[in-house]
Amino acid sequence: MGKSFDVTSLPGVPFVAGLAFLALYAPIFTLVAYSFNDANAISIWGGFSFRWYEAAWANREVQAATARSLVIAASASVIATSAATMAALGTTRRGAFRGQTFIYVAINQPLMVPEIVTAVALLIVFATVKVATGYAGLGYLILAHSAFCIPFAYLPIRARLEGMDLSLETAAADLYANPWQTFRHVTLPLMAPGIVAGAMLAFVISLDDVVITEFVKSAGQDTLPTYMLGQMRRAITPEVNAISTALLGLTVALLTVFFLLTRKRE
């Protein structure tokens, strides 16, 4: 006796945990394994091969969709991170104010409003704008992605700012730094890991988006995920597995960097 209650000693706990991890990871491992399948069918193993990676690599449509995805994700993460940085500074570097909670909730709108609702709303608004202006470029997608990426960039930056010792900024002011110098030489370098982490997260979120992209994109503006969705409607080949695995690899790499940047020191 005397030990604190250990939940893992309950019967069935290891079994349930094992089941949960199986449900999380078994499909992923299957997907990755079948991306090296030599057969044409998606669920029959025909030996090890890189042929679907080669096929995807050489596929013009995949190339174009990948380039489009990267352009949109890069633009959206830069715009969203800039907005989120300012929002985080504006909500943490001042005293408590009226409507503070409301502002937090308002900034995090994309986390709460169903994505399909936003998608329909954007479709309607952008359709009107397209008719009025005649512009049908990538701008709509970049704008939409920037908007829904803001909270993902905002949260790590705000966490970083809230964890920062405010006396450092006071010390800078004490040592003749004007407000701009204080920001440039103290606040910005110290919040930089948060900004980079926010940008990574925003990039990954944009890269992965299907619903809003599907509604907002004009003809011939497929991103990698919407291209894959299109392929699934036609003949399914292990090429989709290969693309998915590549996307997974990129995402895991970015999220690893994110994790390393946001973990606590010491």
Next chain:
Amino acid sequence: MSDPDAVEARHVVKAFGQGEVAVRALDDVSVGIRRGEFFTLLGPSGCGKTTLLRLIAGFEAPSSGAILLDGRDITALPPNRRPINTVFQSYALFPHLTVAENVGFGLRMQGKPRTEIETVTARMLALVRLEALAKRKVAQLSGGQQQRVALARALAPQPRVLLLGEPLSALDLKLRKEMQIELKRLQHETGITFVFVTHDQEEALTMSDRIGVMSAGRILQIGPPREIYTRPANRFVASFIGETNFLPARHAGGRVTLDAGGELTVEGGPEGRVTVAVRPEQVRLVAPDEPGALPATIRDLVYFGTDTHCHLALADGTEVVARLQSSASGDPGLEPGQPAGLRFAPGAVQLLGD
């Protein structure tokens, strides 16, 4: 008129909150700190000493009143435009910069040329004996070393006044004693006016040229350590700094009648109801039958090494503590329950108005 004070606070009020719930952290505080002096603000936590320091630094603005530097009103100047630097209690060193970059920060922000920054940084690091650690990040330093970096950083721009906000409180006793000596040396070598904040009366007494004792947002007494200790202005000062026996009494024309019985003769002091204040080391034990001695009974003896505290009770039960210097054997030759006579050293009795 002579030289203006290095720093002066004039009728400074600082209120936090508004209306009925407003709290006056500083309540009409006026104090002049002389050029080149080591001035200590001493008081318990919450007395307003740190608030006063923050107002001098410019981190906060007074609700009313003015802060003057060398006779010039600086109340409206932001901290970065005041030639005043602070050593923070938490040190507030920049974790992304090296020791040398921390020390040179103030000069860099002032736009000083690189060569000057390098020379001054090197000189400051030598002053606090940290030359060897110039390239380190501050997180790799010990508490005492961080303390020295904070000092060097605040001294590097050669401020008119250096503010120290309880910078020694995080250090252990031995290191604190070392830093006390170090601070005195630095002040002597730089000639800069130091304003030091502490709640440690011993620290205040040993380091300061003058002390301002604060309580509940007011300065109760300003004076050199000796004067603060031997002539406390009121009961708070007498009890906060050192130990004091307080005896209720009545005073008329130089004759003081103790409520506990017995009489004393004094010179001056307030008349009517008074409190007699006597330091334990000024209480002498004499034979119980000696004429003029106050009759008392020994209650308890506590041995402290260098001296022994003898707790006594007067005729009405009022407790008095006498501090007796230990003899070679350490045995005072006294027993609890024994009767004794008390005498107060001439000039050691202080009358405090009620």
